[in-house]
Amino acid sequence: MSGPIIFEPAAADVPHLGEVIVEALGIEKYFGDLHVLRGIDLRVRRRQAVMLIGRSGSGKTTLLRCLNFLEEPTIGSVEIDGFRVEADPLRAGSPERRERIRQIRLRAGMLFQEFNLFPHMNVLANLTEAPVRVLGIGIDQAVATAERYLEQVGVLDKRDEFPARLSGGQKQRVAIARALCMEPKVLMFDEPTSALDPELVGEVLTVMEELAHAGTTMIVVTHEMHFAREAADTVVFMDEGRIIEAGPPEQVLANPQDDRTAVFLRRFLSAFPDRAGHPHGVD
Amino acid sequence: MATATAGNTGRGVDTGAGQRPAILERIAASDRRHRTSFRVQFALVWIVLIGLLGVAMVATNNVQTDWIAEWGPYILGGTRETIFICVVSIVLATVLAIVGAIARLSRNPVINGVAALYVSLVRGTPLLVQIFFIYFALPQFGIVLPALAAGILALGFNYGAYMTEIFRAGIQAVPRGQREAAEALGMPERLVMRRIVLPQAFRIVIPAIGNDFVAMIKDSALVSTISVTELLWRASKAGTQDFRTLQALIIAATIYWLLTIVFSFFQERLERRMAEGDR
Numbered sequence: 001m002s003g004p005i006i007f008e009p010a011a012a013d014v015p016h017l018g019e020v021i022v023e024a025l026g027i028e029k030y031f032g033d034l035h036v037l038r039g040i041d042l043r044v045r046r047r048q049a050v051m052l053i054g055r056s057g058s059g060k061t062t063l064l065r066c067l068n069f070l071e072e073p074t075i076g077s078v079e080i081d082g083f084r085v086e087a088d089p090l091r092a093g094s095p096e097r098r099e100r101i102r103q104i105r106l107r108a109g110m111l112f113q114e115f116n117l118f119p120h121m122n123v124l125a126n127l128t129e130a131p132v133r134v135l136g137i138g139i140d141q142a143v144a145t146a147e148r149y150l151e152q153v154g155v156l157d158k159r160d161e162f163p164a165r166l167s168g169g170q171k172q173r174v175a176i177a178r179a180l181c182m183e184p185k186v187l188m189f190d191e192p193t194s195a196l197d198p199e200l201v202g203e204v205l206t207v208m209e210e211l212a213h214a215g216t217t218m219i220v221v222t223h224e225m226h227f228a229r230e231a232a233d234t235v236v237f238m239d240e241g242r243i244i245e246a247g248p249p250e251q252v253l254a255n256p257q258d259d260r261t262a263v264f265l266r267r268f269l270s271a272f273p274d275r276a277g278h279p280h281g282v283d
Numbered sequence: 284m285a286t287a288t289a290g291n292t293g294r295g296v297d298t299g300a301g302q303r304p305a306i307l308e309r310i311a312a313s314d315r316r317h318r319t320s321f322r323v324q325f326a327l328v329w330i331v332l333i334g335l336l337g338v339a340m341v342a343t344n345n346v347q348t349d350w351i352a353e354w355g356p357y358i359l360g361g362t363r364e365t366i367f368i369c370v371v372s373i374v375l376a377t378v379l380a381i382v383g384a385i386a387r388l389s390r391n392p393v394i395n396g397v398a399a400l401y402v403s404l405v406r407g408t409p410l411l412v413q414i415f416f417i418y419f420a421l422p423q424f425g426i427v428l429p430a431l432a433a434g435i436l437a438l439g440f441n442y443g444a445y446m447t448e449i450f451r452a453g454i455q456a457v458p459r460g461q462r463e464a465a466e467a468l469g470m471p472e473r474l475v476m477r478r479i480v481l482p483q484a485f486r487i488v489i490p491a492i493g494n495d496f497v498a499m500i501k502d503s504a505l506v507s508t509i510s511v512t513e514l515l516w517r518a519s520k521a522g523t524q525d526f527r528t529l530q531a532l533i534i535a536a537t538i539y540w541l542l543t544i545v546f547s548f549f550q551e552r553l554e555r556r557m558a559e560g561d562r
Contacts, residue, residue, distance in 0.1 A: 070463050106469035116464035120482045129478065130468040182468060 018046030027076035038241035049212040051228040052221045054238035060221040081107045081185045109179030111189045115171040117163040149177035169200030189220040237261045354521040361514035372438035379443030384450035405444035418509040434506030453484035493550030
């Protein structure tokens with residue numbers, strides 16, 4: 001096992017970044033005998049946009065899901081905004097630990113490949129459900145916040161529709177607004193455009209790019225290289241459960257230091273030229 | 284393609300923008316004719332067969348209008364009790380099923396074990412035995428219930444066990460991503476179940492509940508054995524008084540049948556509305 005690479009950009013490189021929001025230390029994950037994550041250390045600072053890239057099966061998604069304990073890490077610990085939780089593979093979890101996981105989740109908004117809007121609630125109810133019932137925010141204020149974010153992602157006119165009536169791109173933008181309504185410290189995207197028809201990818205990436213440029217802290221698992229180049233402060237390349245290389249996009253994407261990164265980029269870009277050349281795979 | 288078809292028929296109709304080619308009209312008309320013809324024949328089959336049945340009953344002296352005029356309203360009155368029993372029982376069964384299903388999915392072995400035993404015991408013994416047990420055996424433990432309450436309790440417990448498995452499957456059929464999305468929003472476990480999983484599971488099992496309700500209309504006849512004055516009990520009473528048992532049973536059977544037709548109709552409509560609702 002190679003020594004863990006703790007990835008933390010030097011303050012001098014990226015002066016606009018703030019304090020550490022996410023800190024994952026020594027994360028390992030086994031699915032049965034399968035060693036999916038082999039010791040990941042990652043720090044993400046306020047206003048940093050981190051893109052996780054790598055082949056399918058390299059552990060990107062599992063890492064993301066370990067950060068908010070949708071997946072229980074086998075070894076390691078995660079701290080988000082001051083709440084630290086150690087891996088507990090034997091599930092001896094106390095109520096107190098469960099509460100800390102919940103506190104982490106309140107601070108880390110998650111976006112899924114399949115959107116996962118609640119189909120039995122209209123758009124507005126999707127956005128106000130958690131703020132009202134979890135944070136105890138008054139319904140009027142929750143609605144006002146929801147409408148503000150719906151407008152920001154450009155789907156305010158769909159506020160009374162049910163998710164089934166929305167296109168995939170609209171669904172994902174509503175999902176982003178839903179996450180924003182909880183005022184999270186970090187947004188985590190798990191391949192947010194992978195389930196979309198090609199012509200709908202752009203509208204979601206545009207919203208995400210705006211968020212990144214506005215200083216939203218985010219961690220994005222993505223295959224959209226052009227987007228990564230435009231929106232990332234930091235690109236992290238993973239392979240076989242390890243972080244192989246990390247740095248500013250112009251370095252990792254254009255001038256990779258590690259052979260594995262170079263091979264991945266070459267293969268990937270020859271297979272999906274669209275995702276490299278044209279903005280958002282549209283045009 | 285459209286212009287080509289028109290050209291081939293030799294009519295030379297120019298199907299320009301906005302004008303449907305004539306063949307589409309003819310296909311639609313032909314479809315309509317076939318559908319209407321199917322419906323008419325279907326209805327005829329029912330009318331003829333039911334008519335034959337009626338004729339046979341009149342011929343065998345099993346339908347006498349004066350007897351029906353005298354006892355019909357009395358038997359019909361049992362419909363009230365039958366529906367009341369079924370509605371209360373299905374509500375009880377639904378509550379039991381929700382609790383039972385959550386218990387069957389629990390990681391707590393005690394809770395899970397109790398629920399599993401309930402389902403196994405109830406599904407493994409005859410409903411008739413359960414009705415007798417609640418009515419005749421509970422008093423030995425000092426619990427004396429009126430017949431109506433005992434009947435409702437028995438039906439509710441019985442259907443609750445079957446519906447526990449239905450609800451369990453319904454809860455498991457809600458996509459995992461729904462639960463994950465709710466958890467990722469920081470919703471505590473109970474809230475996730477109550478606000479996100481159960482409402483969606485409910486939608487999935489509504490057709491099955493409707494089915495069970497129709498089945499219960501018929502099973503409720505069993506509570507006549509503990510003298511609940513519902514449909515079948517009234518029919519047997521009226522029948523034995525005048526040695527008209529068969530005729531009384533025919534009336535009761537007809538009423539049961541009509542009830543199930545009516546409720547199946549509503550159930551289908553409900554199902555259709557849920558289907559177009561929001562999926």
